[in-house]
Amino acid sequence: TLLATTSIAAISLYAMLATVYKSAQVFHARRTTISTTPAKDIETNPVPSVDVIVPCFNEDPIVLSECLASLAEQDYAGKLRIYVVDDGSKNRDAVVAQRAAYADDERFNFTILPKNVGKRKAQIAAITQSSGDLILNVDSDTTIAPDVVSKLAHKMRDPAVGAAMGQMKASNQADTWLTRLIDMEYWLACNEERAAQARFGAVMCCCGPCAMYRRSAMLSLLDQYETQLYRGKPSDFGEDRHLTILMLSAGFRTEYVPSAIAATVVPDTMGVYLRQQLRWARSTFRDTLLALPVLPGLDRYLTLDAIGQNVGLL
Known part of the structure; x- marks a missing residue:
């Protein structure tokens, strides 16, 4: 019948697209990202100052303690300031x-x-009172390795780079079968998806739990970042993807640093996980539209990547 034929054709097309997409992703993820700035130029730049921004809302005291301790233990040669913003917690x-x-x-x-007031406004409250050359956004349920600031800041010493993210892991990976699967999902998302995108200097979403931005670029984008709407109301999700796309739209590279390790608390129940995935899917669909004017100026792989991500969510 026509319905059966159409269904088979659709499934075959999807399978072909998925195969091409994943093959290209794995291929590019294994290649070395080349900096646009000569190493000697990067090395002669002064060590940048870094402001760490930590918005928190009703965070578990133990989890928050672990987050702050990991920030206090950063081994960084430059000036480091840490701004913790309590967003009206109860x-x-x-x-x-x-x-x-x-x-x-x-x-x-x-x-x-x-x-x-929401995560974006809480971040901005700290950004407007800070002054570092670089801004590192860290979620309050995230811990970072002692060398994360150093490694991300080193990547940002290339003036063409507007944002950089580290590798995400699940800090509660051992809790349940779901957290173990999510940890595997994070590995694939970082070391295949983001690594492949970084081959072309265009990571499409620098993950919110641990992402560094260039202050000079971020300040010029704050109004757009703060005032994004969803269905006519201020957006309260997808901050990381939106800010990354804004950086790309402004002409900056966005990078992935796999050796900069951050561990974040992930959902341990299916209900919480599904709600999280729904938010992320909405963000992907919405901000892919924002990225459309940018894609023609990037490598063709990024267009395939955008199609693959959005089709995969359907």
Whole structure:
């Protein structure tokens, strides 16, 4: 019948596209990314100052403690400042000890917002009072290895790079079968998808838990970042993908640094996981439209990648 023939054709086309896409992804992921700036030019630049921005909302005190401890232990030769923004949390009393632990550390700055304003505005509240050359966004449920700031900042010493992300892992990987699968999913997303995109200097989403941005570029994009709408209302999801696309639209490269390891808490129940995936899918569909004017100026692989990602979510 016509329906059966159409179904077979659609499935065959999907299988062919998936095969071509994944084969190209694996091929490019294995290749070495080449910097657009000679190494000697990068090395002679002064060590940039870095501001770490940590928005938090109703975060578990133990998880927040681990996050802040990992930031305090950064081995970085340049100036480092850490801005922790409480976005109107209801458990402020529970995290008093976490703030007190770093009260005498001049690198730390704590801001308490009177009401919940959302992740973007919380980030911007810190960005506008900071002054570092580079901005590292870190989620409050994420810990980073001691060399993450150094490795990401080194990548950012190429002035053509506007953003860079590290490799994501699940900090609670051993908890359930679901967290183990998500950890595997993260490995594939980083070491195949992002690695392949980075071959062309165009990582399409620098993951929110640990991503570094060039301040001069970010300041010029803050209005667009803050005022993005979804169905006529201020957007409250997909901050990382949106900001990455804005960087690409502004003409900057976006990179992946696999040796910069960050571990984040992932969903351990199916309901929470599915809601997260729904948010991410909406973000992918929406911001792919924003990326359409950028794609013609990038390698053709990135167009295939955009098609593959969106078709794969259907």
